Amino acid sequence: EVQLEESGGGLVQPGGSLRLSCSASGFTFTLYAMHWVRQAPGKGLEYLSGITNNGGSTYYRDSVKGRFTISRDNSKNILFLQMSSLRSEDTAIYYCVRGSERLDLGWFDPWGQGTLVTVSS
Amino acid sequence: EVVLTQSPATLSLSPGERATLSCRASQSISVYLGWYQQRPGQAPRLLIYDASKRATGIPARFSGSGSGTDFTLTINGLEPEDFAVYYCQQRSNWPRTFGPGTQVDI
Numbered sequence: 001e002v003q004l005e006e007s008g009g010g011l012v013q014p015g016g017s018l019r020l021s022c023s024a025s026g027f028t029f030t031l032y033a034m035h036w037v038r039q040a041p042g043k044g045l046e047y048l049s050g051i052t053n054n055g056g057s058t059y060y061r062d063s064v065k066g067r068f069t070i071s072r073d074n075s076k077n078i079l080f081l082q083m084s085s086l087r088s089e090d091t092a093i094y095y096c097v098r099g100s101e102r103l104d105l106g107w108f109d110p111w112g113q114g115t116l117v118t119v120s121s
Numbered sequence: 122e123v124v125l126t127q128s129p130a131t132l133s134l135s136p137g138e139r140a141t142l143s144c145r146a147s148q149s150i151s152v153y154l155g156w157y158q159q160r161p162g163q164a165p166r167l168l169i170y171d172a173s174k175r176a177t178g179i180p181a182r183f184s185g186s187g188s189g190t191d192f193t194l195t196i197n198g199l200e201p202e203d204f205a206v207y208y209c210q211q212r213s214n215w216p217r218t219f220g221p222g223t224q225v226d227i
Binding site for chain 1: 155157163164165166167170176208210212215216217218219220221222
């Protein structure tokens, strides 16, 4: 069974940093691009970032470019999202999502259960 | 950025009825549209991809149609577990974008 399990969320002050992790199992991690999507409380879904299967290429939406860094450790089947200069509007549930064999193809399936990040003083 | 608009915002129906959900894109996205279901307290799950293809394990009562800018998700014979929020998403352009969602209520 394909499983994605996020961790690392929590309460952080504005301007602070946090690193999220996503542990993947049940599939060949090195074959798939991976992504992060977030959902503010009671709101819709927002695509954040993606990374190719080998980590060689990444994409970021403008609002997080320069603040967030996506990376992966294929030896341990873990996806990361390093977040810095956090703002109150970054408060959300962060989902780890599997893509397809190419970053620019495929759909988001499956999704992890998410980890909550709260940015507040 | 491709903006997706979903209508209606809320759909109030009864079990057994048919639900028709709409998603409109601000520019042509060919058939590069997917639909996701999100039940309360759960992560989204992929229902439909490439506008009309059912994802693995998705019941046949879910169907999708459309191309270009106008798309439809139809649920024939609503089951109690179908009452949820449904999002459309495009993969034609970066950044990937989602619609605001349609809540299907009892």
